[in-house]
Amino acid sequence: MAKKYCYLFSEGNANMRELLGGKGANLAEMTNIGLPVPQGFTITTEACTQYYEDGGISDEIMAEINEYIVKMEDITGKKFGDKENPLLVSVRSGARASMPGMMDTILNLGLNETVVETIAAKSGNARWAWDCYRRFIQMYSDVVMEVGKKYFEELIDEMKEKKGVKQDVELDANDLKELAGQFKAEYKAKIGNDFPDDPKEQLMGAIKAVFRSWDNPRANVYRRDNDIPFSWGTAVNVQSMAFGNMGDDCGTGVAFTRDPATGEKKLMGEFLTNAQGEDVVAGVRTPMPISQMAETFPEAFEQFKNVCKTLEDHYRDMQDMEFTVENRKLYMLQTRNGKRTAQAALKIACDLVDEGMRSEQEAVAMIDPRNLDTLLHPQFDAKALKAATPIGKGLGASPGAACGKIVFTADDAVEWAERGEKVVLVRLETSPEDITGMKAAQGILTVRGGMTSHAAVVARGMGECCVSGCGDIKMDEANKKFELGGKTYVEGDYISIDGTTGNIYGEIIPTVDAQIAGEFGRIMEWADKYRKLKVRTNADTPADAKKARELGAEGIGLCRTEHMFFEADRIAAFREMICSDTVEQREAALAKIEPMQQSDFEALYEALEGNPVTIRFLDPPLHEFVPTEEADIKALADAQGKSVEDIKALIDSLHEFNPMMGHRGCRLAVTYPEIAKMQTAAVIKAAINVQKKHPDWTVKPEIMIPLVGDVKELKFVKKVVVETADAVIAEAGADLKYEVGTMIEIPRAALTADEIAANADFFCFGTNDLTQMTYGFSRDDAGKFLGAYYDKKIFENDPFAKLDQTGVGKLMEMAIKLGKPVNPKLHCGICGEHGGDPTSVEFCHKIGLDYVSCSPFRVPIARLAAAQAAIAEAK
Secondary structure: OOOOOEEEHHHOOHHHHHHHHHHHHHHHHHHHOOOOOOOEEEEOHHHHHHHHHHOOOOHHHHHHHHHHHHHHHHHHOOEOOOOOOEOOEEEEEEEOOOOOOOOOEEEEEOOOHHHHHHHHHHHOOHHHHHHHHHHHHHHHHHHOOOOOHHHHHHHHHHHHHHHOOOOHHHOOHHHHHHHHHHHHHHHHHHHOOOOOOOHHHHHHHHHHHHHHHOOOHHHHHHHHHOOOOHHHOEEEEEEEOOOOOOOOOOEEEEEEOOOOOOOOOOOEEEEEEOOOHHHHHOOOOOOEEHHHHHHHOHHHHHHHHHHHHHHHHHHOOOEEEEEEEEOOEEEEEEEEEOOOOHHHHHHHHHHHHHOOOOOHHHHHHOOOHHHHHHHOOOEEOHHHHHHOOOOEEOEEEEOOEEEEEEEOOHHHHHHHHHOOOOEEEEEOOOOHHHHHHHHHOOEEEEOOOOOOOHHHHHHHHHOOEEEEOOOOOEEEOOOOEEEEOOEEEEOOOEEEEEOOOOEEEOOOOOEEOOOOOHHHHHHHHHHHHHOOOEEEEEOOOHHHHHHHHHOOOOOEEEEEHHHHHHOHHHHHHHHHHHHOOOHHHHHHHHHHHHHHHHHHHHHHHHHHOOOOEEEEOOOOOHHHHOOOOHHHHHHHHHHHOOOHHHHHHHHHHHOOOOHHHOOOOHHHHHHOHHHHHHHHHHHHHHHHHHHHHOOOOOOOOEEEEOOOOOHHHHHHHHHHHHHHHHHHHHHHOOOOOOEEEEEEOOHHHHHOHHHHHOOOOEEEEOHHHHHHHHHOOOOOOOHHHHHHHHHOOOOOOOOOOOOOOOOHHHHHHHHHHHHHHHOOOOEEEEOOHHHHOHHHHHHHHHOOOOEEEEOHHHHHHHHHHHHHHHHHHHO
């Protein structure tokens, strides 16, 4: 059978997300459960994929769309372009993952001057008819033909000025008719052709535009941030129009069944009388709270409340809905699981369990681990906040605290942030084009728009602080300044915003770290109950280790010892070691460092309270430790009794063309075994001391040899370690167990893992280097050209941020399969940056790792992702 590319809403259901996209699947589901949905059809995601393969809409798909237009005309009893009963539709995108504001929508499609005259006469409402037409021309020009919105906004502003009115709704039918004419003239001037009158031509243009928008820059940025593959494509929904702008007995709204900022169980939302959906979402007019709808549209409001209950019970989750009231009658335009802040996500998940709607496992699976990040981020210091007086207030649209210098454009936000400045982006309203600036800023403040405006929804998704709809701001974007609370603020002035209360402060307010408690603690308890992977942390200091323990880490998976060498009193001794000419001189210099290393390790063991600690021996090349400033070189020469020329010659000799593949890791220990001896002695002596102090703990150090590529390297360094360790233990008369393992970070180590496993107690995958070596990319330089790879769809995301499961992942899996049969006691972990990335954690669970290790603040993310992987597998 030929592939089917179109489905009526009555032919689909909620389980067809992959084919119909989220919006199409939910419109079909709402139709199935008998809710008032304006009918239409969905063009599938496969048609979008085909569009990109064919470089356009094929004849086969075109024919099927035409067939479905006829079916839609039969269902609605209306016809495209008809003089008696014209059909008007909206054309909307709908990917299978929610991407608010990232792709394009067109309303009122099917209008031309003849149809406008028809609907004006039939409805007796010429103002509404011409308002629909001017909106359609504006949207179609912007979305389909890429003529910027601003040209049309300027014409509207001129018209309002000429008529002496402030609001669009104060323009009458004649004004709007005149505007429609001006818009068409503008279109012809920019495009060179007349504005299309044929509804079918309009529809094909709109469908292509939605498919095109899947590949627009803002959608690509959003997809990369949210792990949405390009190959998924977007569906297109063609739906008959319901009109919220026909007069005062009409309106449009967006609502949530629970508060998306706090999770509180109450209807939240906004409503605009005599408006279309885009007016609420675009934040062009600041709407009224949904509760006021009860006074203006009591019957429709009652019906809406019942629909909310039906939808929440049906989906067993908080719903985000768009609806229209036309002549007091309610129409549902969409529902989806609502975007929410991390705080709200935790509360909603716990409440749904308490209400008997979800199991603990389902509650754990509902939460996006990446969102937890925001809960671990700073809030304003309560004392400083009490002392501060707000200069204004907007809507607390996305919680958190942000403080920084004011910038007025997305480009400036990016540029200033790259210079290391903390900035707050202040805009009249944000549009989807601003996404890169929104990401670069600490927070976002807008003059217009409500809780459901683009700025609010996107900021909540990114976990970024946002205050929207502060109408008291007198904005002068052109001159980069605004007035608020009687004072003028210019670019570069400091401002602080509170995304929870909506308060705005004209000063710097200090922030404090967040706490894990309440619902967060509860969800984490459930996550720990179901996960199989252990979660450790990468930590080099007792403070980091303590923080990670607070956040639930079960050990240290990576302690980088070189970070301990850089303090002033140690770097001098280490440089002395580098400058030494004989083994004896090197040993004398290292002897000065040993007691310092030992006290570092003692502090780490104390912080970990008997949990495992993996200590990686010296890894970076020696040139990283030598001085670069003239004065420091002179000081080193004097200390060593050598000439400046000698020291400079030594420094030059340490320079390598490719230091990341040079003299580093285990190669240093092969050349200078005395470094490994010193580090082993420090590790073991520290462990003996701490074990003595805490006889109830099990202190069992794990010594990790980095950058092994050949089993003989490991055997050589391991012999040095074991001889040193055993001698120290015997001398102390102690009974201490320790392990010696290696990092798998060179492809050859993965390929010969069976040989290596016979000589290692554990493997730890250093995926930062393993990715670098497997791709042949330098991770310090790849950023310069990866942008081109994203644009050309060669890569969908940064392989250093998200584990490459096909290549690097295959090496990991191979190493485990080769290693475990040789050494059944071999335990395996990962300690690259990927250890805290949710999709990478899921992969680690799948291939059978014992633990993941990540930076302290990512520990809760890894705990939750590990639980979700186990729950998904059990399903």
